[in-house]
Amino acid sequence: MTDLSVKIGSLVLKNPVMVASGTFGYAEEFKDFFDLNQIGGIITKTVTLEPRPGNAPPRIAETASGMLNSIGLPNVGVEHFIIEKMPFLQPLSTKIIVNVAGKTGEDFVEAVVRLEDVDRIDAYELNYSCPNVKEGGLTFSANAAIAEQVTRNVRKVTNRPLIAKLTPNVTSISEIGKAVENGGADAVSAINTLVGMAVDLGKKRPKLSTITGGLSGPAIKPVALAKVFELVQNLSIPVIAIGGIMNATDALEFLLTGAVAIQVGTANFINPRAPLDILEGVRDYFDKNRIDGISSFIGSIKT
Ligand code: SIN
Secondary structure, eight states, X not given: OOBOOEEETTEEESSXXXXXXXXXXXXXXXXXXXXXXXXXXXXXXXXXXXXXXXXXXXXXXXXXXXXXXXXXXXXXXXXXXXXXXXXXXXXXXXXXXXXEOOSSHHHHHHHHHHHTTSTTOOEEEEEOOOTTOSSSTHHHHSOHHHHHHHHHHHHXXXXXXXXXXXXXXXXXXXXXXXXXXXXXXXEEEEOOXXXXXXXXXXXXXXXXXXXXXXXXXXXXXXXXXXXXXXXXXXXXXXXXXXXXXXXXXXXXHHHHXXXXXXXXXXXXXXXXXXXXXXXXXXXXXXXXXXXXXXHHHTTOOOO
């Protein structure tokens, strides 16, 4: 059996299949569907310093080959997260990556400081890219100087690996990627959702309460592949792929393009076992093709 382990800075995943923040709750919700320890990592729903109710409904709309969401980062806040959510995650043997966001740069730093004493957090994913909130969100990943400074400030308070989650809603994603690399990020994850809108003709209204939301699912996979490729070409730190990964073929395409690992997102809403199915498909591909190590496959695309 091929060794599927991959390295993201000092973080070693047993395999490259993770679940994307916001599509897998705090993992307990999925515990009856498969053995969570089989996948490479779990990325929690975003945690912020203070609890947030999220946006008013409707906050989900189905679109052709995709889904629009405008959830608005609802979460229990960092203190409740530590008390209520971490006890389920701590005994797991997969990697636990806590996704953190804030209205301000200081919020990111403060939330990470509170999480630093908590056992079994293996890394942080800094959510610089939620398109659905008025304060924070895209402010951080649409401006290279801000993205670099916030990353540098968080870097000062933790030795744990930092993954910066980037938005495609910018002119140059690699400029922002370079900035977070300079600020001390160990990796980037890309892409978060694309800003989109859906209209209800009958009601003559937008389908989402916030008018626009974030588009995910198969519709965005080609955009994600292009952005991942651009990041891989321009950065020295690893790139983790997100964007319409529905099956093993999708995952393998991103690995071939140079991503060291992948996150399964929208697929979880259709098939809660999708991460395991994808992992099994990736493993089968490597075994059938007698590929010795995953590292020789990653980035081996012929251009
Ligand atoms: C949301 O909660 O609005 C989605 C999360 C995100 O896009 O980062």
